[in-house]
Amino acid sequence: MALPLKIEHRIGVLTPAAPIWEMIVDVPRWSDWNPLYPKAKGEVQFGAELELEVALPGVAPRVIKPKVLDWTPNEQIIWTVSMMGGLVRSTRYIEIETLDNGNVIFSNGEIFEGLLMGLIGKRTQRAIKAGFRAFGETVRDRAEAAWKAQGGVATSGAA
Numbered sequence: 491m492a493l494p495l496k497i498e499h500r501i502g503v504l505t506p507a508a509p510i511w512e513m514i515v516d517v518p519r520w521s522d523w524n525p526l527y528p529k530a531k532g533e534v535q536f537g538a539e540l541e542l543e544v545a546l547p548g549v550a551p552r553v554i555k556p557k558v559l560d561w562t563p564n565e566q567i568i569w570t571v572s573m574m575g576g577l578v579r580s581t582r583y584i585e586i587e588t589l590d591n592g593n594v595i596f597s598n599g600e601i602f603e604g605l606l607m608g609l610i611g612k613r614t615q616r617a618i619k620a621g622f623r624a625f626g627e628t629v630r631d632r633a634e635a636a637w638k639a640q641g642g643v644a645t646s647g648a649a
Contacts, residue, residue, distance in 0.1 A: 495607055497615060498599030499622035503630045505637035507564040507586045507594050510629060513636075514567060514584055523632055526625040529553075534561050540569060546617040547624070556582060564588075577606040596629055598622050 503510060513523070517540060520530035525545065532540035538558045545551045556569035559581070566585045573580070585597040599622065602610055610618075 495602040495610060495615070496599060497602075497618050497622065498597060499619065499626045500595055500597045501626040501630050503594050503596050503633055505594065505633045505642060506592050507588050509633040509636045509640075509642075510586050510594065510596060511564045513629065513632060514586075515563075523628060524625065525628055526621045532558075534558055534567055536560070544621075546614075546621045549614070549617050574604075574606050578602060578604040578610070596626055596633075598625055598629075 513519075515534050517530050517532050517534060520527050524530065527542045528545050528551070529543035530540065532538055532542075535558060540556050540558065541553065542556065543551050543553050554571050554573075556571040558567065558569045560566070560568045564586060566583060568581060568583045570579065570581050572578070580600050580602045582600045583598065585595075587595040587597065589595065600618065
């Protein structure tokens with residue numbers, strides 16, 4: 491069996507975790523801003539099923555129905571989805587890591603496993619990475635703008 495494949499994007503955000511969490515946990519409003527999931531339904535609850543349209547750059551949009559495995563407020567959401575009759579499984583994560591200066595690192599990634607995961611070619615891997623980058627940059631830009639609008643001040647230091 492092939493080793494798992496991990497694709498991830500990480501980005502510094504000059505805000506505390508709360509403004510990011512407010513955006514991420516409001517799944518039905520993702521369609522207002524989320525380039526990776528332009529249509530989304532569901533709630534972040536243990537065992538809940540989400541319905542997400544995935545729009546990767548250069549790839550036809552498709553609908554997935556992942557199951558929420560775990561979540562911790564202001565820290566993470568983890569979900570899983572099975573494809574091709576279970577021959578490809580993925581664990582998707584969104585993480586917010588608070589730094590000593592109060593800013594955060596926003597990470598979003600996915601770990602692919604299964605007998606047919608070798609079908610995830612380099613072109614698809616690049617599209618996934620680009621989608622994660624667009625998602626992360628949009629989260630950063632919106633969270634920083636919201637934080638500033640609320641009177642928040644970026645803490646000095648690298649994020």
